[in-house]
Amino acid sequence: MIKLHHHLAQLVAPLYLLQVLSPEAQNTTQNTTQYTRPAQTTLPPTTVLCDNLTSQTSGVQRRLNQYSELVRGRQCIVLSADPKGDLAQLINRLGDNTVILLSSGTTTTMKPSFSVTPVVGKTPVNYLIGSEIILKDGQDIIGAADNGFEVVIMPDGSYTDQFMVRVGDTSNFRFGETKDNNIRHITFRPTGPKGLRPIHSTVFGKCYNRRLIIENNVFHLPKDSGVRLDCSQSLDASANDMRTGPGLLFAHNTVKGKSYSQGGRELIPTEAVTIHHPDIKHQSQKLAIIDNIFQDKISEVGKFTLGPGSSINIFRNRIDVDNRGTNAHEVQMGHRMQKNGFAFKGITDSNAEPPLFNLAGNQIRVRNTAINIDGQMKLALACNYLQAVKPWRQEKHRYSLKAVDPLSLADQCKKSLSSSVGTTSHPSALCPIVNSWTAIDASPATALKGLTNLEGQLYFDPAICQAAPSHSVVITGTTATTTALGIMTTLNLLLIQ
Structure with missing residues (x-):
């Protein structure tokens, strides 16, 4: 057992214990000698290699x-x-490049709060915050609970900030900061001990120049967004390999939305993940939403705005949400907003390269529109299963959705354990990437309903995965023929719907 000497013990942050004790001692925390330092000390807490x-x-x-x-x-x-x-307060006094491990040990006997249903079979261990956690360059926060426990971060009863974790700067990319930030194995609960719900976004990222890795967490959604990246500064990410701007890997998380009361109204969370990067150009392989579960009450699962030539990968997410209801933004604006699974916003400059959205292996079930298209963009669509009242919404008819060849995403389809399509053993080479559509709530919508300006081909007929493929329709202008290659639509799609 490593002992803490007295002069080191004085540097440990108030009311938190730097653990270098044996497992046996940690199981009896009420008998463990606790070291604290005076609250007025500003020295950083002591860390260990x-x-x-x-x-x-x-x-x-x-x-x-x-x-x-x-x-x-x-x-x-x-x-x-x-x-x-x-x-x-403790984390904000730590230096760059520090690994912060949150154990399930407690310095006193704590009574867990069950205002939000904990993970089944696990006891929550609550870490309270009185202000925002400001993640510095290279800082990692990792939950390290023993079996049978979960590490929870939640606001205390006096919390007044809008966010729980913040990364980046409003006007500066901080190009000298290049070390990743990791947030892993944490349950985020936006509701305070007295049932108050002050949080707008759990993780809020402005402009930064590193990668934010958010993996294996549980998010109980606040009022607006679980994770929101919002950077309106201009950047050409391809100009310098060391200046690529904000990155995000959001993977293997579970996101849960729940209705809440505000001002006498029952509201639902606005969005699960939001990325607003309209002026970051040519950024590739930096944004990924992979293998997450989204469930319960959420107005919109993902809202992504990308700049010219940029891209995002959205792979193998499972979405089953009820987006019927009103959110706080609708109350503020005084009118109803669209409810979607994913909402993609591209560009309006016809001379610039549209951003690319790669979707593969996602299961999207919502009680409204599956995918909303806004502006000029490119889309690679492979082995997704859409269930909704309507598959598409595209209102700005003068901007086209360009469907690009999805065969490059076939490997992502193979990784999808619950893919609704066939395998490469079937005769058609297109079988691995074909998409599926099912209308719900007695909707008569077909697989392309709602698209008004599409260039290229989208593949939606599972019949091509059968041993004896049946025919699906190819729509070219106002003339229809039959083939087993999928569904193709052009700019005149609106004329034949």
């Missing part, structure tokens, strides 16, 4: 083993929860 952390709780040791490459050679701090502590 991650490689030197031994005799940790089972949850902490599991994360150290799991992320051995990530933590090697870096500074770590291992924390226990305290009902009187402020996790944000």
Whole structure:
């Protein structure tokens, strides 16, 4: 067991314990000697070389083993929860490139709050924040709970900030900051101990120049967005390999929306993930939404605005949400807003390269429109399963949706364990990438309903995956013939619907 000397103990943040104790000692936290420092001290908390952390709780040791490459050679701090502590205050005093491990140990006996249903079979260990966590360059926050527990971050009873975690700057990309930020294995609960709901967005990113990795978390949605990236600064991401702008990997998370009361009205969360990067050009392989679960009450699962020549990958997400209801934005604006699974916004400059949206292996079930198209853009659509009242909405008819060859996404389709399409053993080469459509709530909509300006081909007929493929319709202008290659539409689609 590594002992904390007195002069080191004085540097530990108030009401949080730097854990270097044995698992046996951690299981009896009420008997553990606790070290605190005076609240007025401004010195940063003491960290330990991650490689030197031994005799940790089972949850902490599991994360150290799991992320051995990530933590090697870096500074770590291992924390226990305290009902009187402020996790944000502590983290905001830590230096760059620090790994922050949140254990399921507690400094006192805590009574968990069940205002939001915890993970079935797990006891929540609540870390309270009194203000925003400001993530510095290279800082990682990793939940390290023992079996049977979950690490929860939630606002305290006096919380007044709009966000729980913030990254970046309103007007500066901070090009000198290039180390990734990781947020992993955390349950985010926007509701305070007294049932208050002050949070607008759980994670809010402005302009930054590193990658934000949000993986294996549980998000209970606040009023507006679970994760919102909003950077309106101009940047050509292809001009310099060290200046690529904000990146995001949002993967293997579970996102849950729940209705809430505000001003005497029952409202639902606005969006799960929002990316607003209208002036970041030619950014590729930096934005990805992969293998997530979105469920319950959410107005819109994803709203993505990209600049010219940029791209985003949206792969193998499972969406089953009820987006019927009113959100806070609708109350403020005084009119109804569109409810969609995904909403894509491109550009209006016909001389610039449209952004590219890659969709593969997603299951989208919503109680309104599956995909909303706004502006000029490119779309690669492979092995998705859409279930909605209407598959598409495209109002700005003068801007085209350009369907690009989806065969490059075939590997992503193979990774989808619950794909509704066939396999490469079937005779058609298009079988791995074909999409499926099912109308719900007695809707008469067909697979292309709502598209008004489409260039290229979208493949929606599962029949081509049968041993003896049946014919599907090719629409070219106002003339229809039959083939087994899929469905093709052109600019005159509106004329024949």
